[in-house]
Structure formats: structure tokens, C-alpha cells
Amino acid sequence: MSTSGRSTETVIEIRNLSKVYRDFWGRPKVKALNALSLDVRKGEVFGLLGPNGSGKTTTLKLLLGLLFPTEGEITILGRSAADVAKNERIGYLPEESYLYRFLNAYETLDFYGRLFDMPASQRKERSEKLLDLVKLAPQARHRQLKEYSKGMTRRIGVAQALINDPDLVMLDEPTSGLDPLGNRDMKDLILDLKKQGKTVLMCSHLLADVQDVCDRIAILYGGELKVMGRVDELLKAQDETQILSSKLSDEAIRDIEAVLKKHGADMLKVDQPTANLEDLFLKTVQESRDRPGHRTVKDGAAS
Amino acid sequence: MSFDPQDMPVFDAIVYWMVVVGVLSIIVMVVSLLSLLVSHRGAGLRIFAEEILRSLTDLFSLSIRRIWALSKLTFIEAYRRKALAVFVVFALLFMFAGWFMGGDTRDMTTDQVKVYVSFVLRTIAWLTLPLIVVLSSFGIPEEIRVRSLHTVVTKPARRLEIVLGRVFGFSMIGTLVLLVMSGVGYIWIVRQVPASARDMLVCRVPVYGKLQFLDRAGNPADKGVNVGDLWEFRSYIEGATKARAIWVFPGIGERTLDSDGNLHLENQFLAFRSYKGNMKQSLLYDYQFRNPDTGATYTTEARPINENRGVTDVISRKLVSRTDGKTYDLIKDFVARDGTLRIEVSCIDREQYLGMARPDLFIRKPDVSFAVGFFKAAAGIEIMMILVVLLAVTGSTFLKGPIATVLTSVLMILGGEKAHAFMDQLMIGRSDKGGFQGGGFFESIYRIITHMNPTTELPDNMGFTIMTGVDGLLTGFLWLCKQVIPRLQYFNMSEYVSNGFDVPFGSTLLPCLLILVGYFLPCVMLGYFALRIRELESK
Numbered sequence: 016m017s018t019s020g021r022s023t024e025t026v027i028e029i030r031n032l033s034k035v036y037r038d039f040w041g042r043p044k045v046k047a048l049n050a051l052s053l054d055v056r057k058g059e060v061f062g063l064l065g066p067n068g069s070g071k072t073t074t075l076k077l078l079l080g081l082l083f084p085t086e087g088e089i090t091i092l093g094r095s096a097a098d099v100a101k102n103e104r105i106g107y108l109p110e111e112s113y114l115y116r117f118l119n120a121y122e123t124l125d126f127y128g129r130l131f132d133m134p135a136s137q138r139k140e141r142s143e144k145l146l147d148l149v150k151l152a153p154q155a156r157h158r159q160l161k162e163y164s165k166g167m168t169r170r171i172g173v174a175q176a177l178i179n180d181p182d183l184v185m186l187d188e189p190t191s192g193l194d195p196l197g198n199r200d201m202k203d204l205i206l207d208l209k210k211q212g213k214t215v216l217m218c219s220h221l222l223a224d225v226q227d228v229c230d231r232i233a234i235l236y237g238g239e240l241k242v243m244g245r246v247d248e249l250l251k252a253q254d255e256t257q258i259l260s261s262k263l264s265d266e267a268i269r270d271i272e273a274v275l276k277k278h279g280a281d282m283l284k285v286d287q288p289t290a291n292l293e294d295l296f297l298k299t300v301q302e303s304r305d306r307p308g309h310r311t312v313k314d315g316a317a318s
Numbered sequence: 319m320s321f322d323p324q325d326m327p328v329f330d331a332i333v334y335w336m337v338v339v340g341v342l343s344i345i346v347m348v349v350s351l352l353s354l355l356v357s358h359r360g361a362g363l364r365i366f367a368e369e370i371l372r373s374l375t376d377l378f379s380l381s382i383r384r385i386w387a388l389s390k391l392t393f394i395e396a397y398r399r400k401a402l403a404v405f406v407v408f409a410l411l412f413m414f415a416g417w418f419m420g421g422d423t424r425d426m427t428t429d430q431v432k433v434y435v436s437f438v439l440r441t442i443a444w445l446t447l448p449l450i451v452v453l454s455s456f457g458i459p460e461e462i463r464v465r466s467l468h469t470v471v472t473k474p475a476r477r478l479e480i481v482l483g484r485v486f487g488f489s490m491i492g493t494l495v496l497l498v499m500s501g502v503g504y505i506w507i508v509r510q511v512p513a514s515a516r517d518m519l520v521c522r523v524p525v526y527g528k529l530q531f532l533d534r535a536g537n538p539a540d541k542g543v544n545v546g547d548l549w550e551f552r553s554y555i556e557g558a559t560k561a562r563a564i565w566v567f568p569g570i571g572e573r574t575l576d577s578d579g580n581l582h583l584e585n586q587f588l589a590f591r592s593y594k595g596n597m598k599q600s601l602l603y604d605y606q607f608r609n610p611d612t613g614a615t616y617t618t619e620a621r622p623i624n625e626n627r628g629v630t631d632v633i634s635r636k637l638v639s640r641t642d643g644k645t646y647d648l649i650k651d652f653v654a655r656d657g658t659l660r661i662e663v664s665c666i667d668r669e670q671y672l673g674m675a676r677p678d679l680f681i682r683k684p685d686v687s688f689a690v691g692f693f694k695a696a697a698g699i700e701i702m703m704i705l706v707v708l709l710a711v712t713g714s715t716f717l718k719g720p721i722a723t724v725l726t727s728v729l730m731i732l733g734g735e736k737a738h739a740f741m742d743q744l745m746i747g748r749s750d751k752g753g754f755q756g757g758g759f760f761e762s763i764y765r766i767i768t769h770m771n772p773t774t775e776l777p778d779n780m781g782f783t784i785m786t787g788v789d790g791l792l793t794g795f796l797w798l799c800k801q802v803i804p805r806l807q808y809f810n811m812s813e814y815v816s817n818g819f820d821v822p823f824g825s826t827l828l829p830c831l832l833i834l835v836g837y838f839l840p841c842v843m844l845g846y847f848a849l850r851i852r853e854l855e856s857k
Contacts, residue, residue, distance in 0.1 A: 025721055081474045081855040099376065113465035115391065117398040129387030130473040160396075175469065238593040 025090075026183055026214045027055035027078065032087035034073055034238075035190030046237045047073040050087070055216055055231075060191065060209050062229035062246075063218035070238040071218035072110065075187055079215075081108055092183060103131065106181035110188045116161035120151060120171050123160065124178055131179045138178075145174040150200060166191040184208055186217040190224045196300060202228050226250070255283065262287070323526060323677065323825035332440035335836045340799045342840065345798075373846070376476045384475050388483020388491060396453055404449050408499055411441055412506050431518045432816040434510055435692070438503035438814035443699045446495050450703050451726050454710030456719035461848045462854055471854060481711060481845035488707045493700060496679040500696040504689060521691030521820040522584070524680035525574065527567035527661075536560030545590045545671055552673040554590055557601070557665035563674050567681050570659040572649060574683055579635040581648055583661070588673035595670065599776035600624065600664035604629070610660060614651050629680065658661065686817040688821050694821035695811040701830045702809035705837055706730065709804075712841040715848035721736045733806035741800050757788025804833055 034048040048070040055061045063071040076082045078089055080096050089096040092104050103227060114123055121142055128138035146156055149170040160168060168191055177185060189205070190198045205228045208215055219225050225232060233243040242249065263271075272282045354362035415437065458480070461467035470480060511519055532554050533539040542553030542563065556560035575581055589601045600622035607616045616637045623629060637646040646652065653659050663679065665672040709729055713722035713742045731737060756772040757760040764785065765772060808829045811821045819825060 070717050076855045078466075081468060081471065082853050099374070100379075102472055103473045105472065107469070109465065109468055111465070113468055114465050115395065117395055118391075123396070126387055126391055127469070127473060129383050130470065130475045132381050132474070179473075275822055 024057040025054045026057050026092060027061075027216065028088075028090040029053050029074070029078075030088045032074070032089060033085045034077060034082060035068075035085045039181060046238055048077070051235070051238075051240050053240065053243060054231055057214050057216060058209065058212050059230040060205060060215040060217070060228050063216070063224040063235065064220065064222065064225055064232055065218075065235035066220060069235040071235050072187060073238075074235070075185055075216070078185065079105075079136060081099040103179070104182040106176035106179060106184045108172050108176040108184075108186045108189055110191065114160055114168065114175065117159055119159050120146060120156040120174075123171060124174055125162045127175045128179045133179070141178060141180075142174075145177055146171075148177075148204070149174045166194060166197045169193055169197065169201075172251075173201070174223075181213065183216065186215065186223075186247055188219050189217055190219065190221055198224065259288070281292040323822050325824035326726045326829040328828070328832065331829075331832055331836075338798065339797060339836075339840050342802075350505070364671060369850075376478055376846070379476060380479060380482075383477045385482050385486065388470070388480060391488035392457065392484055392487020393490045395457075396488070399447065401453055401491060402495065404445055404495060405498065408441070408445055408502070411445075413500065414483070415441075415506075424636065431511060432818075433517065434507050435816040436812050438507055439692075439699070439815065441696055442496065442499045442503055443694065443702070443810075444701065446492060446499065446703055447706055447730070449495065450488060450492045450707055451710050451723055451730075453847050454484070454707045455492065455714050455722035455726055456715040457484050457488065458849075459712065459717070459719040465853060465854075476846075478842065478846040479848040480849060481715065481842055482715075483709045485707055485842070488711065489704045492518070492703045492707060496700050496703065505693075505694055518818070519688035520818055521686045521688055521815065522818055523683040523686055523820045524584070524677075524822075525567050525569065525683060526677055526680050527565035527659075529674070529676040530564050530566075532560060532562040532564065532662075534559035534561045538564075542674075545673070547673075547685040550729065552588060552675045552678070554671035555665050555675045557662070557672070558668035558669040562606075562662045562664050563672075563677055563679075564660060564662045565676075567659045567661070569657050570649070570681070571657065574681060575635060575649070577615055581635065583631040583633060583676075583679065584628060584682045585623070585631070585663075585679040586625070587623045587663075587670075587678055588625055589623060590671040590673055592669050592671065594669065596701075601665055601670050601672060603672055604666060606662040606664065607637070607646075607648070608662060609652045609654055609662045611654050612651070614646065616646050623672065661812060688815075688828060690813045694827065695815045697827065698809045698811035698821065698830055701827075701834050702806060705804060705806075705809075707832050708834075708837055708841045712845040712848075715845040716852065729803055730806060732803045735805075735807035738800075738803070738805055738807075742805070757786065758791050758793050760785045760792075804837060808833060 030052050032048055032051040033046070035043045036045045038044045051070070063074060067069045073082065077084055078091060078096055080099075083097075084282050091101050094101040114254055115126070118126060123144060124142035125138050126139060130291070135142070151167060151170050151174070155163065155167060160171065160257065169189075176186070180203070186205070190201050193201055202224060203213055205217070209228075209230075215228075217225070217229070231243070231245050232249065234241045268285055275282050323618070351362070351366050354366050356362070358365055461470075467480070484550055508516075508519070515663070531539045531542045531553070542555045542561065545554050555563050583605065587601075587603060591601075602620040602622055604620050605618045608614070616632075616639060618633070621629065621631060622762075631650065635648045637648055637651075638644070639646070659681075661679070663672070663674070689768070696795065699764075706726060710722060710726040713725045715819070719723060732741070758775075764770070776786070808826065811826055812825070814821045
């Protein structure tokens with residue numbers, strides 16, 4: 016650990032990683048990744064951002080050994096990406112939940128648990144715990160996955176990724192297909208994993224989600240690393256200052272503006288802070304559960 | 319019966335297998351190393367060594383629990399995808415088969431029983447194998463297509479475990495199908511055959527001997543007389559001469575006799591008449607028991623042959639000589655110290671000939687239940703089914719589902735007896751007589767273009783030496799290809815059961831098991847490497 020409290024122990028080390036997709040004849044078709052170098056440290060939530068085709072999913076697949084690098088080296092948890100033994104400590108949630116559609120939730124988790132050589136009692140205990148954690152309704156647990164909604168499939172996908180209590184969790188578009196409630200649950204889960212000391216690597220193009228949970232991010236474009244750093248530092252507006260106070264009168268605002276002018280600064284914006292839409296949605300759902308029949312309509316009428 | 323069951327020379331087979339697998343492994347290793355050296359230059363050797371090391375690590379890190387998980391998954395997948403709907407076809411066939419095959423059951427003949435048994439065993443094989451080929455060929459490619467395999471390979475599951483899990487899983491579903499079909503098929507046969515004809519449902523247990531000949535002057539000979547048959551399966555002994563067909567049966571003892579202490583000899587000799595003679599009377603033969611250790615001999619009375627149905631001779635253990643009245647004990651006096659029994663057959667009729675081959679005379683041990691033979695034949699289908707699963711799964715690790723299906727089907731077709739015989743001639747370029755006809759690929763093209771007779775010697779110069787050398791390499795490569803195609807004729811055991819024989823272990827079940835084991839290791843390793851070097855997410 017460094018003196019600032021941030022871990023310096025590297026969990027993922029990528030050096031000069033390139034990936035070229037070739038056609039049937041071996042001719043280069045697309046350069047998906049170009050000389051990417053980055054580190055992911057222990058205990059942090061790291062976000063890979065970028066538009067479609069930027070190379071973030073390719074990076075994830077290279078890390079998992081689903082693709083082979085054209086050039087460069089990858090070390091995960093001290094092992095090569097080609098070493099299957101590294102998977103003992105990794106959990107992976109693919110972009111789509113590519114699970115076995117003919118299994119039910121219990122069978123799915125039992126199957127993946129067996130792949131980790133877990134004994135029956137441990138598999139059973141862990142399955143129950145994870146199904147509760149991802150909030151999969153008890154009545155749905157015995158149904159085959161082909162009958163699940165996208166959100167439910169995502170939940171069971173998360174559960175299978177955590178079956179081995181991994182040290183490193185890789186999430187590919189973790190919030191895709193989730194409703195706002197599920198989205199919030201997923202973000203809470205990621206933060207919870209961080210609290211437990213797990214390392215999380217996620218890629219997403221939902222920027223708000225990344226901003227909410229990630230410690231550090233890397234932005235890829237055209238297969239190249241463009242920006243990397245701590246989220247709070249990257250988003251900080253260096254030439255502006257924000258002061259948040261309880262509600263002020265118009266007179267007090269004018270006084271403050273005078274003080275700012277005296278110090279050679281301009282007041283750029285005076286506003287009341289608003290909650291984001293996600294917070295409003297969650298609040299409404301919670302109220303609807305607590306007070307059935309209650310309705311709030313802002314354009315005039317309330318009941 | 320025209321088949322000639324021979325015990326498998328296990329040691330020779332293992333040596334042969336090692337040669338083929340060894341040569342193929344060396345070729346694969348050399349090609350892999352060269353391609354790595356070309357693509358990665360100096361690092362190629364290091365990568366090659368790392369891959370070998372990693373493969374060995376994978377081999378020693380296999381987990382039974384993971385393999386079982388993958389097998390169970392495969393089984394559940396096939397089951398829930400309605401693979402067992404094949405039973406509907408099976409049920410339909412058996413519901414109506416009786417209409418077309420029944421005939422008059424009160425007057426059932428051996429041939430009718432034979433048809434029933436053949437029908438059941440062939441139906442089981444023809445329904446099970448295509449189902450298994452399709453399931454096994456599409457398993458892994460489909461998982462790669464829908465990407466469910468991604469969630470497996472990102473767990474600590476080794477590629478080898480994935481291949482093994484698939485092989486075992488599909489074998490399990492095939493076994494279930496086979497067990498149910500065999501059980502129903504057996505019951506169907508027993509119900510179709512009326513009580514009056516049940517004695518035809520029997521499994522004779524033959525003991526085959528080694529056959530040698532004496533010529534008309536009593537001198538040892540490799541073969542008997544050829545009476546002009548193109549088919550040289552049988553050869554003939556001349557009547558009223560010193561010509562003999564001598565069988566030496568191994569492992570003879572008390573247990574060879576029936577409960578009454580009699581020895582059952584069953585034969586089906588053929589007659590060749592050099593003159594018409596008395597056509598109302600069959601040719602006659604006799605047996606002579608001879609102990610090579612003591613020189614004791616006993617000759618039976620003359621007996622008529624039955625060319626159509628064969629003859630079962632019951633020889634009493636207690637033998638009384640018709641010439642000197644001396645009494646012999648068949649086991650004590652004629653079984654040699656090495657446990658063999660020597661029986662000489664002679665033809666009695668002057669200038670007439672008796673034709674015989676090795677399986678035409680055998681000692682019939684006490685029969686076993688028809689069920690034993692029937693389920694042994696089903697076991698043959700089972701072993702073939704597992705082999706087919708192995709081939710299909712291996713193919714599916716580097717091919718798409720439809721192509722893997724076609725590949726497996728082609729291998730099954732080429733695995734037939736006739737296809738193998740044809741390949742022997744086509745690839746090796748040898749005639750039945752052992753000589754070369756027209757040379758190899760390039761030489762034969764040269765001869766065709768220049769209208770050169772196949773028997774004409776090629777000119778002796780560098781160009782032709784290179785050409786024949788390249789032909790030799792091609793022939794060697796084709797020879798290797800031929801060895802890769804399994805000989806599936808061994809797995810068809812319905813002939814035995816439908817002809818009322820037990821399925822012999824040494825000449826039938828053992829070769830099948832060894833073939834399966836022989837294919838298992840190379841196929842699984844090939845599948846493993848194919849999955850290892852394959853980018854599952856490749857675009």
C-alpha cells in the first residue's frame with residue numbers, strides 16, 4: 016500500500032498489447048487494439064470506456080484468453096493470460112449472459128461451482144447466498160433460464176461470476192439490459208465488492224454508471240488509449256470553484272457576487288441543485304411500495 | 319457361416335498402433351514447431367516448449383468433478399432438447415414391423431428368427447448412430463456460436479476436460495438410448511417368436527481350432543486342393559486317400575463337455591463331386607482323435623455331411639474302439655498335455671472331395687442364453703457409438719457442426735469392410751497378388767499420358783527416381799490416412815447372434831475395445847489442442 020492508502024499492488028498488467036483480426040488467408044483485416052499499456056491495481060474499480068469498436072471488449076477477451084494477442088504481454092494475478100489456473104481467482108460477466116438456457120438457476124450455479132471443484136455443500140450454500148444477493152425471486156429459481164427476462168438473466172449472470180468468491184471481477188457492460196432498480200443494485204454490488212477488497216474491471220459505454228462506481232478509468236478510441244486516470248481528478252474543472260450551501264435569499268446572493276467581484280472572480284451560475292432522474296425514479300418506486308395508491312403529478316394535481 | 323473369427327494378436331496390434339500414433343505425433347510436432355519458428359522467429363522454440371509444458375500441466379490438473387459436471391451438462395442438454403424423441407421413431411417401427419416380418423409364426427424357421435434378430439440390432443444401430451453423430455458434431459460448435467462455452471473456459475476448466483466432458487456426456491445419452499432400445503428390442507424378439515420356436519433363440523459357444531492339411535500322400539500341406547473355386551475360403555481333401563484336414567482345438571477340458579459328459583462337434587462341410595456317384599446319399603466323413611503325446615488314436619464311424627444345415631455330432635466321452643474293443647476317455651486319453659485336442663477329418667468316398675475352412679468345424683461348448691449374446695451384440699453397438707462420439711466431438715473442436723457431421727459420416731462409411739479393402743488397393747497400389755500395378759500417382763499419370771504398359775520398366779534416370787520417390791512419400795501419407803479411418807466392421811456383431819452364436823470376446827469384443835482405446839488418446843489430444851489453439855472469439 017502506498018502512503019495515500021491506495022494499493023500499488025498490480026492485479027492486471029498490460030504491456031504494448033495489440034490485436035489484429037485477420038481474414039481467412041491471414042491478411043490483416045482490422046487492428047482492434049494498438050500498443051495498449053495499463054495497470055489495474057488491487058482493490059480498485061477500473062473502468063474501460065470507449066465508443067463501440069474502440070477495443071474495450073477485445074481487451075477484456077484478451078485478458079480472459081478468449082483471444083490471443085498479436086503482440087504484447089498480459090499478466091493477471093501474476094500469471095499469463097493463457098494460464099487456465101488464473102481463472103481460479105477470476106469472475107467474469109460477459110456482455111450478454113451466455114448461460115445454458117436449459118438449466119435452472121440452481122443447476123446453473125451448481126454447474127459453475129463444480130468447475131471450481133467446489134464440494135456439494137459449499138456449492139449449495141454459495142448458490143443460496145448469491146441468489147439472495149442478486150435478488151432473484153425464489154419462485155424463479157427453479158425455472159429454466161430460457162424463460163427468464165433479460166434482467167433476470169443478468170442477475171443469474173452476476174451470480175455465476177461470483178460463485179468462486181473471486182479476487183478479480185471482470186464485468187462487460189454490467190448494467191446493460193437492467194431497469195433502473197437493477198442498475199442501482201448492480202452499482203451497489205460493485206461498490207460492495209470494492210468494500211470487500213475485490214478488484215473490479217468493467218467496461219461500459221454508460222458514462223453515468225462508470226462515474227458512479229469507478230475509481231480510475233481508461234478511455235479507448237480506435238484501439239488506442241487516449242485518457243487514463245482517477246475519475247475525480249479527470250472530471251475536476253481546474254479553473255472553477257463550487258460552493259454548496261443551504262438555500263440563500265436573493266440579497267445574500269447579490270452580496271456574494273460583490274465579494275467575488277472584489278476578488279476578481281465571476282459568478283458563473285446560481286442554481287438549485289437537482290436530484291438526477293435515477294434518484295427520482297428510485298424514490299418513486301420506494302414510495303409506491305410504502306404507500307400504495309399514492310400519486311404525485313407535478314403539473315398541478317396531487318392525490 | 320462365412321465369417322472366420324480370429325483372436326486378435328493384442329501385442330502386434332499395440333505395436334502397430336504405436337507406430338501409427340508415433341508417426342502422426344512426430345509429423346504434428348514438427349509442423350507445429352516449424353510454423354511457430356516461421357511466425358515468431360527466435361521466440362518460436364520458447365513458445366513451443368511453453369505450450370508442451372502447459373499441456374502437460376493441464377493433463378495432470380484434470381478434475382473428475384469438472385469432467386463430471388461437463389458430462390452431466392451435456393446429458394441434460396441433450397435430454398432437454400428432446401433428443402430422446404428418437405424413441406418415438408423406434409416405437410413406431412416396432413409397432414408395425416410385425417406386420418411386414420411376421421409370416422406364419424406357427425411354422426417359424428431359423429431364417430425368420432435370423433431376420434428378427436438382424437432387424438432389431440440394425441434398427442438400434444441405425445437409429446442411435448445418426449442421432450449421436452448429429453448431437454456430438456453440433457455440441458461444441460453450437461456452444462461456441464451462442465458463446466455459452468465462454469463462461470466455461472473463463473473458469474478453471476481445461477480444454478481437455480471440455481472434450482472429455484462432451485465425449486462422456488454424449489456417450490451417456492447414447493447409452494441410455496441404447497439400453498432402452500436393446501431392452502425393448504429383446505422383449506420384442508422373444509414375444510414375436512412363438513413358444514414352439516423358442517429353442518431357436520440360442521447362443522452356441524464355439525471353440526475354433528487351428529486348421530492344417532495333409533495331402534493325398536499324407537504329407538503336411540498349407541492348403542487342401544483347389545477345385546476351381548475363385549473364392550479360396552475353403553479348400554478340399556480328396557476321399558479315400560491320406561488327405562486329412564486336421565483341427566487342433568485349444569483349452570479343452572471337462573468344461574467343454576455338456577452335463578451328460580458328451581462332446582458336441584458341429585460342422586458344415588461342402589461336397590465337390592468329381593463324378594456323379596450316388597446322388598441320394600451324401601458324402602461320408604469320419605473323425606479321428608489323436609493324442610500327439612501318447613500316439614493314441616480313435617476313429618469314429620463314417621457320417622454323412624449336410625451341406626445346407628450342417629451336422630452336430632455328439633461324441634460320448636467314453637469311446638470304445640470298434641477294432642480292438644479298447645476303451646478310451648476322450649478327455650484323459652486324447653487331450654494333450656498343452657490342453658489341445660487334435661481331430662483329423664477324412665473323406666470316405668473315393669475320388670470325391672470335401673471342402674472345409676477353419677470355422678467349418680468347431681467344438682460346441684454348452685450354450686448360453688440368447689440374452690447374453692444379444693446384449694453382447696448391443697455392447698458392440700455401444701462401443702461403436704462411443705467411438706463415433708469420439709470422432710464427432712474431435713471433429714467439432716475445429717469444424718463447424720454441419721462439416722463435423724459430414725466428416726464423421728464419411729469416416730463411418732469409409733470404415734466399412736469393403737471401403738477398407740478398396741483403399742488398400744487404391745492407396746497402396748498393390749494387386750491381390752502383391753505386385754504393383756502402374757506405380758503411384760505421378761508414375762501412373764506418366765504411363766497414361768505416354769501410353770506406357772504398366773509392366774514396362776521405367777527409364778533409369780534422375781527424373782524418374784525423383785518421381786517414384788515423391789510417389790513413395792504420397793503413398794506413405796495415404797497409408798497414414800488410411801490408418802486413421804477406423805475399421806467399423808468389427809463392431810457389427812449381429813451376424814453372430816442372428817446365426818445363433820455367442821459373441822466371442824477374443825476375436826470381437828476385445829478388438830472393439832482396443833480400437834476404442836486406440837482412438838481415445840489421439841482423438842482427445844487432437845481435440846484438446848484444437849480447442850487450445852482456437853480463438854473462441856475470433857471474428
